[in-house]
Amino acid sequence: FFRSSILKIWNAPPAPVMYGYAITYRAGAPVFWEDTRIEDRDGAIAFVGMPGGAAAVRFPLIEAGANFVVFENPTHDFPQRIAYEREGDHLTATTSASHEVEDSSYTRIECPAEFLP
Secondary structure, X not given: OOOEEEEEEEOOOOOOEEEEEEEEEEOOEEEEEEXXXXXXXXXXXXXXXXXXXOXXXXXXEEEEOOOEEEEEOOOOOOOOEEEEEEEOOEEEEEEEEOOEEEEEXXXXXXXXXXXXX
């Protein structure tokens, strides 16, 4: 059993799109990466994921509140639903489909210098 950690970086959102990426590390070595974006196309907000360089998959926004958002694409295999909930500097991401659920917890930190543009 190896503990995993995820580094997830998002740009600030002044534009109609937020770009991000995530790298998953296991035992200190990168084992997975994903490009992501949250975009607003003509008033339709969606989360778009491209895991490991795969084709883009859109998850339209179905619900939002002051500290949470929920995106859903019921035609996708896994996940079909992506939910983010924020409490202070802590963020919980829940990905799910049918009875399979995965939770990830994040803590906001200052962006490490090696990841700055």
